[in-house]
Amino acid sequence: MTISKFTCGAFLLSLGLLGGCTAKFLDEAPADQITDANFYQTQQDAIQAVTAAYSELTKEGQYNAAMWAFDIWADISSTGGDDGNDGIEYKQLEAFSIPTTNFIATRLWGGSFIALQRANIVIQKVPGIANMDPVIQKRCIGEAQFLRAKMYFDLVRAYGDVPLFKAPPTSPTAVNIPRTPAADVYKQIEQDLTDAIGNLPLSYSGDDLGRATKWAATGLLAKVYITEGKKTEAAQRAREVINNSGKTMWANYADNFKVENGNNNAKESLFEIQYVSGRNQYDRNQVGSAMNEFFGPRGANQTPGSGYGFNTPDPDFVSGYEAGDTRRAATVWAPGDTYPDGSKVASKATGSPFGYSCRKWFVGKVNTNIWDSGLHVPVLRLAEMYLIVAEAVGPTTEGLEAINKVRRRSFGLDYTVPSAAHDLTAATGNFTNAVLRERKYELAFEFDRWFDMKRAGTLYPTLTDHAFIPRMTQQAATLKGIAPNVHGIPTQNNLVLPIPQTEIDTNPGLVQNPGY
Template structure:
C-alpha cells in the first residue's frame, strides 16, 4: 500500500443516487457512472473500496491535523505558530474555550465518519462479490472492521456517546440517528477487532505492506481494553502480540521514526499511517504528511517552507526527561541542538516558542521542494506500547516490571533484554501506575496519545489545576499576549470531551450537545 498509496482511494466509493423525472432513464443501467449497480463486482473493486476507507487516515480529519490536538491539549506541547489567529483551532483547545464550530472537533468527527461509513460499505458489499478469491474477500472485510473500530475508538474517546452505524444508512434520513451510549460503542469496537484478528493475515509483502494485520487488530484491542479499565483482557491481548507476532523492538528508539525503516515486518511497528511525498504542495487532504513543515523549527530554514513551529514542547515536559534518556534527542529540539545544515537551535525566544523548543519526531528536513509533503509514516501502535500495557495491567509483578523495564532500558541506550540496576524500576518503586503513565508520556510523545491517557487515568483535571503546569501557563500567557486571553486555560469536568460539531447538530435533530457547550 505504500507503493500504491491509495491512488485508487476515492474511486467513487461514496456513491450517489441519481434521480430523474422519466421512467425510461430510471430503467436504464448507467454505463458511464460508478454506482451500486456496477461496482462491487470484482476483486479489484473490493480492494479499491477498502483502500478508500484507509485514505481518510492521511487527511485533516485524522493524522494531518485533528490528531495533533491530543498532545497540544495535554501537558506535552502547546500550539505554537505565529501571532493572531494562527493555529486558532489549537489555541481554543488550550484555552478550554472551545466553540462548537472548532475546526478540530468538526474535522475529527467528519473524517472519522467518512472512513467508517466507507468501511461499512466494504463490510456490507464485499461478501456478495462472487468474482473474488476467498482470501482477499476475508482480508478486505477484516481491514474494514479494523478501520471502523479505529475510527470509533477515536470518536468515543473524544466525544463520548456517538451515533453507532454498523451498516451504511439506507437513505439520507437514516443518517440522522441519536447518540449511542459509549458502552455499546466499545462493545462493537471489541467485536470488530476480535473478528479482524481472526481473519486478517499476519503479514504482507510488496505493495500490500502497510495494510492492517492480525497483530494490528490485537494491539489495538489491547489498547481499547486498557482504556476501558479491563486489565485482564488488556494484558491477554498485549501478551498475544508480544509472544506471537514475531515483532521486536528496535535497539535504537529513533529507528522507529526513519523513512527507510517503515513497514518493517521484522521490527516494532504494528500499524502505521502511510504517507508518501511528491504528490502535493499545499494539501493536507492528500497523501503527504504536513508535519515536517508544520512542526519544523519556525523560520529557521530547516524545511522546504522554513518551518511553521506548531506543536511546541512545553518546558515542564522537556524538564521531565531523565538524564541519559535518548528519547529527548529524537523527539524534541532544544537550544544548542545542531540542525542538519550545521546551525544551532538558538537560545533566544522565537515567535510561538518562547523557549525555542520544537517537535523533532516527525522532522525529515528538506525532503523535496513540496512544502506540505513528507513521506514519513506515523506508527499508530508499536510493540513498546504492548509492554507498557502489560505493565499497567498487571502492576509491579515480575512480569510487569520486566515489561516496563524493557522500554526503559532501550530509552537509555541499553540492551533491553539485560537487567540494569541503573534504570530498572523495582517492586519498591512508589506509585507504580503513575510511573507507567509517565513512561507512556515520554515513549509515545508526539504520537498523539497523551490527552487520552490523562483522561482515562483521571489525571487530566487535577494535573492542569494543581501541577507545575500553572507556572508554564503563566509564562506562556505573558509571552502570547494578544493571541487569546487565558491561552492556557483551566479545564472543567464539562470540557473533557469535544463539542459535537454545530454543523452536525444543525442537520441532525437527533443529536444532543455535550454539557458545557
C-alpha cells in the same frame, strides 16, 4: 456540502471519492462514472473500496491535522506558530475555550465518519461478491472491521456518546440518529476487533505492506481494553502481540521515526499511517504528511517552507526527561542542538519563546514540495504493548520487566539486559503513575497523551497537582499572550470535545455535550 452529508453515506454513491491514495497498495485509482449500482462486482472492486476507507487516515480529519491537537490539549506542547490567530483552532483547545465550530472538532468527526461509513459499505457489500478469492474476501472484511473500530475508538474517546452505525445509512435522512451510549460503542469496537483478528493475515508482502494485520487488530484491542479498565483482557492481548507477532523493538529509539524504516523495515511498528512524498503541495488531504513543515522549527530554513513551528514542546515537558534519556534528542529540538546544515538552534523563536520545537517528524529538505513528507506515522508500536502489560499487571515481576524493557532502550541500553541504574523495582512508588509517565515520554507527539490523562483522571478533577496549572499560570503570558489565571484551566466539561455545530444543525437527534 456539510460534514453531516458526508456521514450520511451520500458520498458512497460515487466512488470518485476513493482518491487520497497513500502507499503502493493505495495506488488503485477508481474509474469515472462508477456508481453503487454497478460496483462491488469483482475482487478489484473490493480492494478499491477498502482503499477508500484507509485513505481518510492521511487527511485533515485524522493524522494530517486533527490528531495533532491531543498533545497540545494535554501537557506536552503549545500551539506555537506565529502570533495572532495562527493556529486558532489549536489555541482554542489549548485555552479550554472551545466553540462548537472549532475546526479540529469538526474535521475529526467528519473524517472519522467518512472512513467508518466506507468501512460499513465494505462489510455489507463484499461478502456478496461471488467472483473473488475467499482469502482476499475475508481479508477485506477484516480490514474494514479494523478501520471501523479504529474510527469509533477515536470518536468515543473524543466525544463520548456518538451515533453508532453498524451498516451504511439507506437514505440521507437515515443518518439522523441519536447518540449511542459510549458503553455500547465500546462493545461494538471490541466485537469488530475480535472479528478482525480472525479475518486478518499475520503479515503482508510486496505492494500490500502497510495493511492492517492480525497483530494490528490485537494490539488495538489491547489498547481499547486498557482504556476501559479491563486490565486482565488488556494484558492477555498485549502478551499475544509480544509473544507471537515476531516484532522486536529497535535498539535505537529514533529508528522508529525514519523514512527508510517504514513497512518492510518496520520491526517495531504494528500499524502505521502510509505517507508518500513528491506528489502534492499545500494540501493536507492528499498523500503527503504536513508534519515536517508544520512542526519544523519556525523560520530556521530547515524544511522546504522554512518551518511553521507548531506543536512546540512545553518547558515542563522537556525538563521532565531523565538525564541520559535518548528520547529527548529524537523528539525535541532544543537550544544548542545542531541542525543538518550545521547551524545551531536558537534560544527562542517566534511562537517558541524557550527555543524548543518538535523533532520527531522532521525529515528536512527531502524534496522541494511543501506539506509533503513521506515519513510514516506509527499508530501502534511494540513498546506500547509492553507498557500496556505493565499498567495492567502492576509492579509484579512481569510488569516490572515490561516497563524496564522500554526504559532500558530509552537510555541506549540493550533492552533485554537488566540495568541497576535505570530499572524500576517493586519499591518504586506509585507504579501506575510511573507507567503513565513512561507513556508520556515514549509516545510524545504520537497523539496519545490527552487520552491517557483523561482515562487516568488527571485532566479533571485532580487539577491542583497537575502540570496544567504551572503551565497555564506561570507561563501563560509568555506562551499565549494572556493574563495568568484568566484562561487555560480545564473543567469537567473539557473531558470531551463539542459535537460540531454543523452536525447539531443538520441532525435533530443529536444533543450537545454539556458546557458547549
